[in-house]
Amino acid sequence: MAEEQNPGLPKAYEPEQVEARHRAAWEESGIFTSDPQDKAEAYSIVIPPPNVTGNLHMGHALNLTLQDILCRHQRQLGKQVLWVPGEDHAGIATQNVVERRLKQEGLTRRDLGREAFVERVWRWKEEYGDNIRRQIKAMGASVDWTRERFTLDEGLSRAVRRVFVQLYNEGLIYKGLYIVNWCCRCHTALADDEVDYAAQKTGLWLVRYPLEDDSGFLTVATTRPETMLGDTALAVHPEDERYRGLIGKKARLPLVGRLLPIIADTYVDRDFGTGALKVTPAHDHNDWRLGHKHQLEFVTVIDEDGRISEQGGVYAGLGLEEARAKIVADLESLGLLAEKRPYENSVGRCYRCSTLIEPRMSVQWFVATKTLAAKARQAVPERMRIFPSSWLKTYYNWLDNIRDWCISRQLWWGHRIPAWTCAACGGIAVLEDAPACCPRCGSDALTQDEDVLDTWFSSAIWPFSTLGWPEKTPELARFYPTSVLVTGFDILFFWVARMMMMGLHFMGETPFRHCYIHALVRDAQGKKMSKTEGNVIDPLEIIGRYGTDSLRFTLAAFAAMGRDIRLSEDRIEGYRHFMNKIWNAARFALIHLDSDSAPLPADPTRDATLALHHRWILHRLEDVKNLQKGALAEYRFNDAAAGLYKFVWNEFCDWFLELVKPDLAAPATDGKEQEKGAAKSVLCAVLREILILLHPFVPFITSEIWDSLPGRDREKELPLTPFPPPREVAAFAEDAGNMETVREVIGATRTMRAELNIQPSLRLSLLIRPADPEAHRLLEGQRVVIMALARLKNLDIDPQADVPAAAASGVVRGSEIIMPLRGVVDFAAERARLDKELLKLEKEYAAVAAKVANPAYLEKARPEVVARDQSRKAELEDSRNKLNALKAKFADWSLS
């Protein structure tokens, strides 16, 4: 009968077509296009731009889901929301992809030349850049595509040049010599994070350096004997007794003959090797620092191809391995090699070609970070709050120890540094636009710097450049600072701290009010997902199998602050079941909802036709609404998700839908008419609000159901429907408690049946001896409900009724539940059940009784706690006594 009225929703939720349909609808309607002229409070997020070469991974999926939940929720709260999408040009990664393709054609980027190569990368970007865009759409992200940006687009490139020039003019960008991680194959400096370190068995050589006065040797330990050609000092610890006399003296560098000062520095570890070390400032990061500190010479002995340079005398031109072998052999023949020990240390390799990294000095561009970092530090937490706050320390720590930022990269794909050198006068011109001639001498012999900027340079200005800076756009005025940045902790340093520095410097305000740092998505074993591990769970594959909403809800439910997410497919499957549950609950509701049912009055407490279970669900609904608002305001996504899950499944579906069935099934006659109408009104109102609450988490399925609601209840598309206003239901609090009692009574009978193996299809009689007149009234009023849900044929509620001996029994809040089972009851089973029940009661009673008997407790505990425990004790005592009496009666009978 009901099936015939089915409005046509299929029996199981099928995400595929549903998602496609709503994605298309959202795109066409432009409902996520933001309006800067709108007067409503602004809420804005700029997307952490994914790499154009990238493929959506679980990290993105989580990142996008959380941002989308926030944006959709804020839209419901009436804010004018702007979510800016975009992509990052990702210098090295992208250049690499294209270089690999060239290689297949037997070409290198040098064969093409700079211009043609960059052109080629652009072509590639146009062709494949849409990939990531499609994937962002697949996640259901409600971004404003009309404001999409790319870090290398014209506007952002202009912003980058403006920033560079201004910082240069302010003296905050400078050009200088620096020791960098140099890849001898790629011929570029690599950032620290672009170097992969791995342990490798090298060796530790102990080399004797003859003292200048021929009074002996100073023996040092080194893992890299070949760099000794560039030594310019030896160092010992200032408090090392063994070497105290040598400090300030000189030693001769074997094979080269240069005199080296012996310096003292606490950096030296007395316990390592011989406690003395050689200092090669041009080829080691630490020695570089020592070199500056002690004003040593810098001698470069390794060239950019990784060979010994001219400075290396007879070793010039040798590869590093050959050089090492020859130098070791020469030392040995001179008797200057004291020892060679086996040793393992970590060596750096280029993250893309695995070539050994050579620390080398080269000319690079830098941002002086000291003053910028101080401001970025000071703005937190007053002007920018970090969630969870446990990251505060890390943030401070990094800014306190910051070094100048090397921003030049020897690549071709990226923002070319806007600096021109004049061949005629040697001057450097740093300008936003290419000058026609040298501003100093007028010569036209200008050449632009070959380097491009670190990708993070453009990322650092992303929050304001995307809003139109340096133009004074309405977007910039309206949406900066942005409301929140949502990102993973892995780029707290590279990105968040740098955005803070740039935002404060150029806009005078932090780039965002909040920074929410979410977890890393790991595999079920807790390992980081990586292609080489082969443990990657592909979001698109998951979406194909379980639907986007299932994935989104899973991620949100897992997103507890400060904890990594171990994603397992079981879990996603579990939440797919939830989607199906929502779907079917809606199907059920829609069968019964029609446009002629009356809407729920604005103040339901004035509606006398509402039954207990109606008032109960409305009361609970308000709880959930409050929970959701509170949780999302504090980025407790998992709390909001768990609250919704429990409410929808365990209360709305498991209880409320079952409770309204009798209402709805009632024939449309006289007295019953009203109840049926009330049930429909409540059902519709609750379903409608559930859809709104769920929508930020699971936008597709909720939109689909929404479109099937009676028209009156959906004046707007779901994404634009406001968060339901609060309903005044404080008066229903008592009803909610009473409903609990009814649920417990029903639960007790179900347990009895199940444990005594009574067929569910068997309709039973039940006797209830209520605890007091109040309970009597309550249960009598819920007669229909109890009979339906406990599957009864008779229900006798009578405090004076005799207890039949052949019965199963239990006690709920003082009311005795008796199930007469003549001829059906299993003595042993019932006796065991009663004993188990009594044991439980006894245990709890003992605990509470002991507590309440403690004078210290009575004196010091909060009065409401004491009162609660005392009434609990009384209740347990009462239950225990009644159950004992019932058991005695049962035992009498069964023995006879």
Add this chain to the structure above:
RNA sequence: GGGUAGUUAGCUCAGUUGGUAGAGCAUCGGCCUUACAAGCCGGGGGCCACAGGUUCAAGUCCUGUACUACCCACCA
């Protein structure tokens, strides 16, 4: 070496001012009860890592220990 987090049911994880431990999956028993078997009903399963301390009361606060994970630095 410095720092951060974690240790709760077989597994993966919640647990917001301290007040008698929760979910999903798995498991066991019973059900096609007309929205849903991707379901319904019921059950079992936890010295909340260990040792101290504060408190009337500790999964929750403090100290220490062990193990695990991650971050930063370093590895001559």
